[in-house]
Amino acid sequence: MFLMIVQSFIKLFVFLWAHARLLLTLLVCLTIMIGLLPVATLWLSKEMINEVAKIIQLQVGDYRYAFFLLSLQFLIAMATSVLLNIQQYLNGKLENVLELAAQSLVLQKVESVPLFYFDIPDFYNHLERVHLNVGARFLSPFTILLEIVRASITIFSFLLFLLTVHWSLVILSLIAAIPVFFVQIRFGSINYWLRYGLTPLIRDIQYTSFLLKDRQSAKEIRLFGLGQMLLKRWSTSMTHQFTETLKVLRKQQATEVGLDGFTALLYFGTAGIIIWLIRTTSMQIGEFVAIGQAVQGTQGLTNQLSNQSAKIFGEILYINDFFNFIEYEHPEKDASDEGSALFPAPLQQGIFIKGLSFTYVNTTNPVLRDIHLHIRPGEKIAIVGENGSGKSTLVKCVMGLYPISQGDISFDGLSISQIKPDDLRKNMTVIFQDFIKYAYTLQENIGFGDTERINDLKWMQEIAATSGVDQIVSKLPDGYQTYLSRYLQEGTDLSGGQWQKIALARALFRNSDIVILDEPTAALDPMTELSVYQLVRNLTENKTTLFVSHRMAAAKMADRIIVMKDGQLVESGTHDELISLNKEYAQMYHAQAQWYATPVESR
Structure with a gap:
C-alpha cells in the first residue's frame, strides 16, 4: 500500500509539473507565506496585550508603540x-488546466482502445469512476498537500513557542492528532471502496435518468407508458445509494x-497546566493569552493536519485508479496495433x-469458427444469414x-x-x-467520411x-451549413430515408478501395432496402464491396453470396447456384419471398 501511495504521488507530481509548473511554484510560495x-x-x-496592560495598569506604556x-x-x-484570495484564484485556474x-x-484513451474493450462491462465501470470532476480530483491531493505544508509551518512555529514555556504543553497539543489520523484514514478508505462498489448502480441511475430526459427515447417511453416504471427504478436505486452512503456517514x-x-479533555488538561504555570512563574497577561491561543491553534491545526493527511489517502486511491485506467492494457490486445506496413492499395490479389x-x-x-474465404479485387460479396x-463480427474482423x-x-x-491500423481503416469505408x-x-x-477533405465542397x-443528397440540400435553409436536428442549434429534422442517403454519402466521400455495408438498411422496408443496395451497386462499380444483410432479395445483385450459420461459412455461390442447391440459402430466400409477393401470388 505504501509503495502504491508513493508511486501515485510521483505520477501525480509529474503530471502536475508537466501541465502547470508556474502555477505550482506560485502556490507553494503563497502557502509558505500564509503559513x-x-x-x-x-x-x-502578545506584544499588543502586554503594551495595553502597561498603559491601563501602570500608566507607563508607549502609545506610539x-x-x-x-x-x-x-x-x-x-x-x-489578499494572499488567500490570490491562492483561491490560482486554485481555480489550476483546476481548469488540470x-x-x-x-x-x-x-x-477511450478513442484509442480496441473496439472489443467496449464489450467489457468493467471497462465502462472504470471509465465511470475516473471521468467525473477529474480536474478537481487531481487538484485535491495537491491543495491538501499545500494545506499540510502550511499547517506544518504554523504548528512548528507554535510548538517552538510552547516549548519555551513548558514541554508538557507540546505533548498535550500533539497527542490528539494520533487517533484522528487513523480514524480519518479508515473512513477515507471505506468511502472510496463504497463508491467503487456502487459504480454499476450509479451507471444504472445515470442511464435511467438519461432515458427519461432524452428526446429520442421520450416518444417510446410515452407510447408504452414506461415513465412511472422508470421513475420507480431510478428512485429505488437512488434510495439504495443514499442508504449505503448514510450508513457510513452515521458511523463517521x-x-x-x-x-x-477526547480533544476537549486534552485541552482541559492543558488549561490546568497553564493555571499551574501562572501560580509558579511570573507571567504577563500577553503571555497567558498567547499560550492559550498557541495551544488551541496547535490542537486545531494538528487535528486538521490529521484530517487532511487521511483525506489525501482517499484521494490518492482515486489518482491511482485514474492512472490504472490510462495505463490499462487488456491481455487480448488488438494485434493490428503492432503493424507498421502500409495498406497495399489498390488491391491486386484481394482479401x-x-x-x-x-x-x-x-x-x-x-462467434466465428474456421472461416476460409477469398474476395477478389472489385468483387461484390453479399454476406447473409x-x-x-x-x-457483423466477420466484417469487424476484416476492418x-x-x-x-x-x-x-x-x-x-x-x-x-x-498493417498500420490507421492506414488499414483509411482504405475502407463502412455504413x-x-x-x-x-x-x-x-x-x-458528410465530411466526417474523410476529415482531410472536409472543406472540399x-x-x-x-x-x-x-x-441523391443534392435533393436534400436544395430544401435546407442554409444548404451544407444547416444543422441536422434541433439538439444543438435551430436546425432541420430529417426522415430515416434522408439520413440513409447522408450516411451513404459519408461513406462514399472517403473514396476508399473497400466498401462495407453492415446492415445499414435494416430499419427500412424490403423494397426501399433493395433500391438502396442497387444505388450502392452502381456507385461502387470498381470497388471491392461487402453487403451484410439477413434479407435475401438484396443479395441477388451480388457477384457471390456467402451464407453464414452459427459462426461458420456454410454456403458460397451465386443466387442461382445456391437456389439450385436447395439448402440454407434457398430455405431463407423462399421464407422471405412472401414479403415481395402480391396477395394473389402468395396463394
Whole structure:
C-alpha cells in the first residue's frame, strides 16, 4: 500500500509539473507565506496585550508603540486576505488546466482502445469512476498537500513557542492528532471502496435518468407508458445509494463526536497546566493569552493536519485508479496495433481469410469458427444469414476492429497484423446498421467520411449528386451549413430515408478501395432496402464491396453470396447456384419471398 501511495504521488507530481509548473511554484510560495502569518499575528497579539496592560495598569506604556503594533496587525490581516484570495484564484485556474489535461487523457484513451474493450462491462465501470470532476480530483491531493505544508509551518512555529514555556504543553497539543489520523484514514478508505462498489448502480441511475430526459427515447417511453416504471427504478436505486452512503456517514459522525470529546479533555488538561504555570512563574497577561491561543491553534491545526493527511489517502486511491485506467492494457490486445506496413492499395490479389476464429472477451463460445474465404479485387460479396450468425463480427474482423483469436486475414498476402491500423481503416469505408446521426451541419455529416477533405465542397457536391443528397440540400435553409436536428442549434429534422442517403454519402466521400455495408438498411422496408443496395451497386462499380444483410432479395445483385450459420461459412455461390442447391440459402430466400409477393401470388 505504501509503495502504491508513493508511486501515485510521483505520477501525480509529474503530471502536475508537466501541465502547470508556474502555477505550482506560485502556490507553494503563497502557502509558505500564509503559513508564517499566524505566528506573526500571535506575536503581535502578545506584544499588543502586554503594551495595553502597561498603559491601563501602570500608566507607563508607549502609545506610539501600541499604535505601531496595531498598524502591523491591520497590515497582516490585509495581507492574509489578499494572499488567500490570490491562492483561491490560482486554485481555480489550476483546476481548469488540470480538468482539460486529465479529460484529454481519458478521451484519448477511450478513442484509442480496441473496439472489443467496449464489450467489457468493467471497462465502462472504470471509465465511470475516473471521468467525473477529474480536474478537481487531481487538484485535491495537491491543495491538501499545500494545506499540510502550511499547517506544518504554523504548528512548528507554535510548538517552538510552547516549548519555551513548558514541554508538557507540546505533548498535550500533539497527542490528539494520533487517533484522528487513523480514524480519518479508515473512513477515507471505506468511502472510496463504497463508491467503487456502487459504480454499476450509479451507471444504472445515470442511464435511467438519461432515458427519461432524452428526446429520442421520450416518444417510446410515452407510447408504452414506461415513465412511472422508470421513475420507480431510478428512485429505488437512488434510495439504495443514499442508504449505503448514510450508513457510513452515521458511523463517521459518531466517531467524530468521540474524537471531539477526547480533544476537549486534552485541552482541559492543558488549561490546568497553564493555571499551574501562572501560580509558579511570573507571567504577563500577553503571555497567558498567547499560550492559550498557541495551544488551541496547535490542537486545531494538528487535528486538521490529521484530517487532511487521511483525506489525501482517499484521494490518492482515486489518482491511482485514474492512472490504472490510462495505463490499462487488456491481455487480448488488438494485434493490428503492432503493424507498421502500409495498406497495399489498390488491391491486386484481394482479401484472403484463412482459418479465422473469433471469441468475445471473457466468453468461451466462439462467434466465428474456421472461416476460409477469398474476395477478389472489385468483387461484390453479399454476406447473409440469420441474426447472430456472425456476419457483423466477420466484417469487424476484416476492418481490424476485433482481434483475431485464430487464423489470419491478409490483403494481397500482407497480414492484417502487419498493417498500420490507421492506414488499414483509411482504405475502407463502412455504413453500420446503427450509423451515427451527428447533430452537426450537413457538411460535417458528410465530411466526417474523410476529415482531410472536409472543406472540399466540389468533391462533396459530386458525392451529393450521385447519392441523391443534392435533393436534400436544395430544401435546407442554409444548404451544407444547416444543422441536422434541433439538439444543438435551430436546425432541420430529417426522415430515416434522408439520413440513409447522408450516411451513404459519408461513406462514399472517403473514396476508399473497400466498401462495407453492415446492415445499414435494416430499419427500412424490403423494397426501399433493395433500391438502396442497387444505388450502392452502381456507385461502387470498381470497388471491392461487402453487403451484410439477413434479407435475401438484396443479395441477388451480388457477384457471390456467402451464407453464414452459427459462426461458420456454410454456403458460397451465386443466387442461382445456391437456389439450385436447395439448402440454407434457398430455405431463407423462399421464407422471405412472401414479403415481395402480391396477395394473389402468395396463394
